[in-house]
Amino acid sequence: MPSVSVYIPTPYRSLTGGRANVVVDAHTVDEVLTKLIELFPELQERIFNPQGDIHEHLNVFVNEEEIRSLQGKSTPLKEGDQVAIIPAMAGGSNLTPEQVERYSRHILLPEVGGKGQEKLLNSKVLIVGAGGLGSPAALYLAAAGVGTLGLVDFDRVDLSNLQRQILHHGHDVGRLKVDSAREALFDINPEVKVVTYPFALSAANALEVIQPYDLVINGCDNFSTRYLLSDACVLLQKPLVDGSIFRFEGQVTVFLPGQGCYRCLYPAPPPPGSVPSCAEAGVLGVLPGLIGVIQATEALKILLDLGSSLAGKLLFVDALTMTFRQFRIARNPSCPACGDNPEIKELRDYGEEYCLGRPGAGEEGARNLPEAFSQASM
Amino acid sequence: MLPAPSISLDLRGTPCPMNFVRTKLALEDLEAGQVLELLLDPGDPVRNIPRSVKEEGHRVLSVENLGGAFRLLIEKVGE
Numbered sequence: 001m002p003s004v005s006v007y008i009p010t011p012y013r014s015l016t017g018g019r020a021n022v023v024v025d026a027h028t029v030d031e032v033l034t035k036l037i038e039l040f041p042e043l044q045e046r047i048f049n050p051q052g053d054i055h056e057h058l059n060v061f062v063n064e065e066e067i068r069s070l071q072g073k074s075t076p077l078k079e080g081d082q083v084a085i086i087p088a089m090a091g092g093s094n095l096t097p098e099q100v101e102r103y104s105r106h107i108l109l110p111e112v113g114g115k116g117q118e119k120l121l122n123s124k125v126l127i128v129g130a131g132g133l134g135s136p137a138a139l140y141l142a143a144a145g146v147g148t149l150g151l152v153d154f155d156r157v158d159l160s161n162l163q164r165q166i167l168h169h170g171h172d173v174g175r176l177k178v179d180s181a182r183e184a185l186f187d188i189n190p191e192v193k194v195v196t197y198p199f200a201l202s203a204a205n206a207l208e209v210i211q212p213y214d215l216v217i218n219g220c221d222n223f224s225t226r227y228l229l230s231d232a233c234v235l236l237q238k239p240l241v242d243g244s245i246f247r248f249e250g251q252v253t254v255f256l257p258g259q260g261c262y263r264c265l266y267p268a269p270p271p272p273g274s275v276p277s278c279a280e281a282g283v284l285g286v287l288p289g290l291i292g293v294i295q296a297t298e299a300l301k302i303l304l305d306l307g308s309s310l311a312g313k314l315l316f317v318d319a320l321t322m323t324f325r326q327f328r329i330a331r332n333p334s335c336p337a338c339g340d341n342p343e344i345k346e347l348r349d350y351g352e353e354y355c356l357g358r359p360g361a362g363e364e365g366a367r368n369l370p371e372a373f374s375q376a377s378m
Numbered sequence: 379m380l381p382a383p384s385i386s387l388d389l390r391g392t393p394c395p396m397n398f399v400r401t402k403l404a405l406e407d408l409e410a411g412q413v414l415e416l417l418l419d420p421g422d423p424v425r426n427i428p429r430s431v432k433e434e435g436h437r438v439l440s441v442e443n444l445g446g447a448f449r450l451l452i453e454k455v456g457e
Binding site: 095100101104107108110113114115 | 398
């Protein structure tokens, strides 16, 4: 007997134990509905009227066709067919009572409301790096009800991470960061779907990983991933919320499609040895919290289409003096990635020259920098 | 004569701010010009809800004291 999958819409899931898809064996649509009601008797009156006909406010589809345009309830089925029961909706709120309560402080905001919350629940955000920046960003986005969070990190939790990477706890030392993160996010909001990528982002996998997401948050700690991610977001036309930290200072900006990219801001990485890595330089533990939460704020604003983002602006934070400065930045029309005649049409891995820098990269890197910024001590 | 409500919500026993959360969601479901009927507890709810509803741009058509509860009629304004 053919095995078919039946899609159960949200209003009926309370009657199917929360299941969205049920697989049954059946030759016809009528048999599917009969078996479905055997499994979930309360569906009987939701699907059929007292005369035994399918309610007029319901459409039953086999694959993409409504059964009235096929052979009605006698429509034959074959292995792998997908049956969907779709009721009319008023277009109103689809939030469950628990969601209404959980997200009540969002719903109360005139700029968000039930519609905005539903938008967040249907949004997908990829966070690259489950470390200092990714931790607060992921926790707040999960708490906010962003429906799907993707996390990319190949690394394992180290004791030295716990000073700032608040997704991870003492008992997580030695575990994959994405596993530890998944647990922490589940604890804060079990509704959120967490997709984990326990490997390094590379030219070979970046496009495939990023493609399903609406927006990307960059919480990585090295120049090669930073350029790779920027190039990939340009190619896929995805908004990128970039953040970086060093000792007591941080930078945040937003690259919206067509409005510039990381290469416009910094055409090349610093020369070798000129900038120590975080591991050598140290970082105030709370700083990535500050910067990561700003990144999460920008992400929510973009998803909800609220306010004005940091696109075209570089926010520079100095925690020692607690000064927040904004610098104007612009798309570079001759940018090799996002310019008028882009040279970068596919990704490649930026290995040594980006980790170690390359001769002359420093001068090139200084081009295009806002004047005030190049004077700031990094 | 006041128009007939399209949705009616009994919010007696629902404290602030959840009563307003549910009011907002009900108003989102309505078309402009349609009317929402609320039953509210006296005290904070009947003091707060009409003000919050007006802040969001809707029109409070009537507040009726039923003795022990209040009945509000709200007209949705806007999209």
